[in-house]
Amino acid sequence: MTVRIRWSDLRRAPLHDFPLRDEILHLLMPLTSASDVLEIGPGSGFTAFRLARLVKRLTLVDVAEVAVEALRKDLSGFGNVHCVHADATHAEFKRLIGSNFDAAFALDVFEYVADPAACLSNLAKSLRRGGQLLLSYPNVPPPVGDGVTYFDRAAELELLLAKAGFSEWEIGAVRLRPWAAAVYHVLHECPMAVYRRLRARHRPERPQTYEATWAFRHGRQLLRYKLPVHLAWWGLDRIMRLGGPFFSYSRVGDDIRGQQVVIRAWR
16 A cells, blocks of 8 residues: 655645655555554654545544644544544553454554553454554664663564464564665755754753654644645655665564564454
């Protein structure tokens, strides 16, 4: 599944950084117009904005109530999007989110989950029989990584998946292909590195939740720049696609530390 940026998205979509991580979802999780989908940690809602027009129903879950309220406002034009304030590690998670889902995913969220066992168990319970879970996250320990959860061995993850109730799983990793990596570095990472240095004095520590980020706290003031920012991301997207798919995916051995890990699991 490939979701291309539409011209209307430049104006209507929530303000967001370049949606690189979305390509992992489109590469590895098949979704259809009949899919009932759950997203954990939807961030600004940009992924949901594009996905909502392709699936039957989309439920967004965030641990911060203020983030959920922002999502409800920004995505109010979609009748098939439901926003829920809930903690994916909480015992009441299944009751709060309601019906079972055909698919569930979280992109760059799992590293911030303090209780990965409880999270995986709740996600397994939220899926229908045969439903698929997709988690992609940087499995990088601090201080290089800014999350609280990482694993040295794939066997550790496999044990948690089995205990959570998944019947089948696959652990792999994604890597940017050479053309995409080079373009992304020059046209995104280098400019963003300069920008981050300019405001480094105002960022005492790296946030663990989306509502704590500088982008969320200053989101309304940044709206005036939405069109030029999204135009820049559209141009970057076009250039990166000249080299084909953004990511390559492969199965991994037991040593998974330092990789962009992908967990695919089926109920």
